[in-house]
Amino acid sequence: MLHLSIRRIEVLLAVADAGSFSGAAARLGIAQPSVSEQVRALENSVGEVLLERRRGRPVQPTAAGRLFIERARAVLEQADALVNQFDNYARRHSRRVVVAAQRKLGTTILPSLLAQFAGAHPEVNFEVRNGSYENVREMLLDGTADVGYFLGNQRVADVESTVIASEPFIFVASASHPLARRKRIRPAELAAHPFIRGATGSQLTREIDGLLANVGLAELDVNARSTDDHVIRQFVEAGLSIYFAMEKSVAADLRERPIKKLPVASPPLALAVRQALTPRRRIGPFVRTFYAYVRDNWP
Structure with a gap:
């Protein structure tokens, strides 16, 4: 033989x-x-x-x-x-669910959903990976992640995604900022003040650029760029910069720190939350159950 x-x-x-x-x-x-x-x-x-x-x-x-x-x-x-x-x-048949999310979602909204689901399904083992839009897309395409979460109004290239929510964006500044005392601010007035922005070249930055351009703020005076929430918070609190933020990501700061939402007279500005499954393999029951739970319970 x-x-x-x-x-x-x-x-x-x-x-x-x-x-x-x-x-x-x-x-x-x-x-x-x-x-x-x-x-x-x-x-x-x-x-x-x-x-x-x-x-x-x-x-x-x-x-x-x-x-x-x-x-x-x-x-x-x-x-x-x-x-x-x-x-x-x-x-x-695995009980392991790998979740990939853009940082804005993975550090603000998803943690409570994950904890709630894990409490109801103790048999599931989670692995959570936060990263950029590009990181999440790559993890879905190569099968590293089972389910992914994106923030953006544009479709995700090569990945079938479903819009499950819309997250409002607002302008925030230090409570001591000259505009913080105003009752109404025209978008054009913001252009006279410095902003802190995210990294150049990322998909999220391009999406935010689109929102700002819709209210006439395609050109801004940017005095700093960072993806670190601590750095952004320090610039805003010091009155050095205005920040255009996902509202839920700064909710605690608005309650607890000397930061205010600026009353800008503009149409609602928001980005869609997109949920997607990896196209690389058939999805198991635990992943599908989690997928449906997040879709139905997004706050």
Whole structure:
């Protein structure tokens, strides 16, 4: 009875595809003598010479080698399919739920939803990863995360998402800021004062740029940029900058710190909250239950 190693088959195919033992070694990241040894061992197992070796010429499969390689490729494809099938099975029956969220959502609204769900479903194990819009999208596309949360009015490229809520944005400033004493402020008046903004080039910044442009604030005097809430808070409290914030992200500051919401006379400004599932695999029951819970209970 033949005992064939998947690894030896992979090495043989790498040599055939590269046309040389050295090329296969480079592709596989192993030493060339190891490649030669694996191929020899495979040939000994099947009792046939599978590769024709001629000095100065590319390695070519023999007649037996061509037949073996054709069948071997099919075997490897079936092996990959088997691994993927059982990976999907494990994922569907896993109690682990990996949640990826933009920081604005993952540090403000989602924590309470996660805690509430975990309290009702103690059998579920959560892993929560906060990052940028781009980070969350990448985690969904590569299957690292099961479910993701985005803040933005534009559709997420290559990911099917559903709008589950809308989060208002407001202008905030120090209680000592000249505009904080006003009862009504026209958007154009804000342009005369410095702002602190997020990082340039991010999708969230582009989304916020769109909201500001809608009220005539495409051009602003930006005296600082940061994604760190502590830095932003210090600039605002010191009266150095106005900040355009997701309202729920500054709710505690408005209650507890010398920061005020500016009464800007503008249409409601908001970004959609989008929920998405990874397209890389079938989703298990725990992920679907959590997905529905967040959709139905977003505050």
